Amino acid sequence: MSRSLGLILVLGFAACAPSIDGVGVLAVGPALGKSDGADRADHACQVILRSVSRNPDGHGGFEVDGSHWVWLVDVDVATSLGAPGKVLYRPSSVEPWYAFDGLGVPGASAGFQRYRARLVDHTAPMPGWSGTAISRAKPELAAYAALSDGGRLFDHNRLDSDFANYTLDYTHQFQLADDGACLAAAKPLGTLDFPVAGAPIQRGALVAGGQISVSYDAARLTTCRATHNGFRFWSLDANVRFLPGGSVATGSLVSSNGATVSPLAFVTDIPAGTTSVELWFHNYTPGDCDAWDSDYSRNYQAPVVATKPAAIGWAGDWGSSFARDCQHRDGVPEPAIIDEYVRERACSFVDADVWAPGITDHPEWIFADVEWTKNAVTTHSWLSYTERVGNNARFRWSLPYELRNLSDWTTASYRFRFSTDGNSWYTIGQGAGPDGGAPRSLSWAQ
Numbered sequence: 001m002s003r004s005l006g007l008i009l010v011l012g013f014a015a016c017a018p019s020i021d022g023v024g025v026l027a028v029g030p031a032l033g034k035s036d037g038a039d040r041a042d043h044a045c046q047v048i049l050r051s052v053s054r055n056p057d058g059h060g061g062f063e064v065d066g067s068h069w070v071w072l073v074d075v076d077v078a079t080s081l082g083a084p085g086k087v088l089y090r091p092s093s094v095e096p097w098y099a100f101d102g103l104g105v106p107g108a109s110a111g112f113q114r115y116r117a118r119l120v121d122h123t124a125p126m127p128g129w130s131g132t133a134i135s136r137a138k139p140e141l142a143a144y145a146a147l148s149d150g151g152r153l154f155d156h157n158r159l160d161s162d163f164a165n166y167t168l169d170y171t172h173q174f175q176l177a178d179d180g181a182c183l184a185a186a187k188p189l190g191t192l193d194f195p196v197a198g199a200p201i202q203r204g205a206l207v208a209g210g211q212i213s214v215s216y217d218a219a220r221l222t223t224c225r226a227t228h229n230g231f232r233f234w235s236l237d238a239n240v241r242f243l244p245g246g247s248v249a250t251g252s253l254v255s256s257n258g259a260t261v262s263p264l265a266f267v268t269d270i271p272a273g274t275t276s277v278e279l280w281f282h283n284y285t286p287g288d289c290d291a292w293d294s295d296y297s298r299n300y301q302a303p304v305v306a307t308k309p310a311a312i313g314w315a316g317d318w319g320s321s322f323a324r325d326c327q328h329r330d331g332v333p334e335p336a337i338i339d340e341y342v343r344e345r346a347c348s349f350v351d352a353d354v355w356a357p358g359i360t361d362h363p364e365w366i367f368a369d370v371e372w373t374k375n376a377v378t379t380h381s382w383l384s385y386t387e388r389v390g391n392n393a394r395f396r397w398s399l400p401y402e403l404r405n406l407s408d409w410t411t412a413s414y415r416f417r418f419s420t421d422g423n424s425w426y427t428i429g430q431g432a433g434p435d436g437g438a439p440r441s442l443s444w445a446q
Contacts, residue, residue: 022065022070022100022118022119022120022121023120023121024089024098024099024100024119024121024122025098025099025100026096026097026098026099027088027096027097027098027099039144039151039152039153039154039255040151040152040153040154040255040264041153041154041156042145042153042154042155042156042157043156043157043267044157044187044189044211044267045078045157045187046077046078046080046081046145046153047075047076047077047078047081047085047143047144047145047153047154047155047157048075048076048077048112048143048155048157049073049074049075049143049155049166049176050074050075050076050114050178051072051073051074051175051176051177051178052071052072052073052074052141052166052168052174052175052176053071053072053173053174053175053176053177054069054070054071054072054174054175055069055070055071055072062127064127065120066120067126067127067128068119068120068121068123068126068127069120069123069125069126069127070118070119070120071118071119071120071123072116072117072118072119073087073100073102073116073117073119073141073143074105074107074114074115074116075087075102075114075115075116075117075143075144075155076108076109076112076113076114076115077112077113077114077115077145078111078112078423079111079112079113079417079425080111080189080367080369080380080419080422080423080425081145081147081153082148082371082378082379082380083145083146083147083148083153084101084102084104084115084145084146085102085113085114085115085117085143085144085145086099086100086101086102086115086117086143086144086145086146086152087099087100087102087117087119087141087142087143087144088100088141088142088144089119089122089123089139089140089141090122090139090140090141091122091123091124091137091139092124092137092138092139092140093138093140098121098122100117100118100119101117102115102116102117103115103116103117103118111419111422111423111424111425123139124137124139125137125139125174134170135170136170137169137170137174138167138168138169139167139168139174140165140166140167140168141165141166141168142154142155142165142166143155143166148379149262149263150260150262151255151262151264187209187210187211187269188204188205188207188210188211188308188420188421188422188423189204189210189211189212189213189267189421189422189423190202190203190204190205190206190207190210190211190212190213190270190422191203191204191212191213191214191215191265191367191422192206192212192213192214192215192279192300192302193215193216194214194215194216194217194220194281194293194300195217195220196217196219196220197220200279200300200302202302202364203364203366203367203368203382203422204364204365204366204367204419204420204421204422205305205308205309205362205364205365205420206270206277206302206303206304206305207270207304207305207306207307207308207421208270208271208272208273208274208275208304208305208306209269209270209271209272210269210270210308210421211267211268211269211270212240212267212268212270212277213265213266213267214238214240214251214253214265214266214267214279215253215263215265215266216236216238216253216263216281217263218236218253218254218261218263220293221236221281221283221291221292221293222283223283223289223291224283224284224285224288224289224290224291225285226285226288226289230259231256231259232254232256232259232261233285233286234283234284234285234289235252235254235282235283235284235285235286236252236253236254236281236282236283237250237251237252237253237281237282237284238250238251238252238253238266238279238281239279239280239281239282240266240268240277240278240279241277241278241279241299242270242271242274242277242304243274243275243276243277243278244273244274244275245271245273245274247271249268249269251266251267251268252264252266253265253266253281270304274304275303275304275306276301276302276303276304277301277302277304278299278300278301279299279300279302280292280293280294280295280299280300281293281294308420308421309356309357309358309359309362309365309420309421310356310357310358310359310420311356311420311421311424311426312354312355312356312366312418312419312420312426312433312434313355313356313357314354314355314356314433315352315353315354315355315416315418315426315428315433316352316353316428316432316433317330317352317353317389317392318330318331318332318350318351318352318428319331319332319350319351319352319394320332320333320336320349320350320351321346321347321348321349322336322337322342322346322347322348323346323347324345324346324347325347326347326349328351332350332440334430334440334441335440335441335442335443336350336440336441336442336443337442337443337444337445338399338403338404338442338443338444338445339444339445340445342404343404343405347398348398348399348404349396349397349398349399350396350397350399350414350440351383351386351394351395351396351397352394352395352416352428353389353392353393353394353395354366354368354392354393354394354395354418354426355391355392355393356420359393359420360388360391360392360393363385363388363393364385365420366385366393366395366418366419366420367417367418367419367420367422367425368382368383368385368395368416368417368418369381369382369383369416369417370382370383370397370414370415370416370417371414371415371416371417371427371439372397372403372412372413372414372415373412373413373414373439374402374403374409374411374412375408375409375410375411375412376411381397381400383395383396383397383416384396384397384398395416395418397414397416399442403442409444411441411443412441412442412443413439413440413441413442414429414439414440414441414442415427415428415429415436415439415440416428416429416436
């Protein structure tokens, strides 16, 4: 059985979103191998297709919904992506693709959320087919995370080719079992984010033998912006040199879907024995324009540590301000009330302290984010480091406009999450970490 997932670029979808009721939504033709597309392949165990099978009915057969067998597909997605897991499926290589949503279910390892897609529409083979027809069926599928920028990150962690798809067949009973890919401890991740201006922002330690993720605001370097027939005809690349070895990794920082251009994180391994990295950036239109961001030819520098930092040991001591003086006060109201006064005249922030062994002087080694939900839609946002408090680091969440706008929500909640490797998270809510209990809540006075 071929188990190869291509770099799939779907040119467009029907207006409605895929449904978790098992009915697929038509996906307009995958276009494979298109370098300027918004989709990309995951080689860093962030999206993992765990299993595919028909659902047993408990009586030696398989569950049926109408004229179709029911198929279940499990996809694990790193919680750091803040993106839901989904599935593309087509009955054969000559038929169209259909998209199916995944529903969050338990069962994933720490740092991941499992999504289960139920497929009961546009699937093959079907009950009642002849034995010959069933034996010839070769449906294809691909698992992905739907990113907030409109791009998609496809599972590509145990596959043979960058330009093929998972194929199911009769020989293997149309099943794909978990073969253990990505079950080993994930590599520690460190990130460098280059905003539109100023110094880069580091989250997580850069660890020899781990991975580095580089993000870059395209508005930081805008010299070369040629287009062709309305589409992007320019590139923006990151270059990372690993010292003392001197090897260089290069990757794109932008992607596009039609005329829409989106940022793209470049993720690559850090070789064993690395003690520091140098970074520089190249914006260019082929044969016409070149521009560089290299910290005035000095290159941007960042240290690399030999071993990953200790895990988060504690987080808590909530604080907040919903007053005009913008001063931190111990504790957070539960629920925190957002009214016209807070909206128009007061500060509105929540903060908490975090500690891990050996990080007192290195708050940049901490990933700190808030998982907030408004009207059942969940978003992840970075927290801002504010100060050292004893041996702890304090991180703050300033409530976004989406929550200060009182007219378009009825319920909202939030939890803080902390990590030192980008994989395992320590969560606090109304309860203590590492699980955090129920989320804290927000309400507004009408």
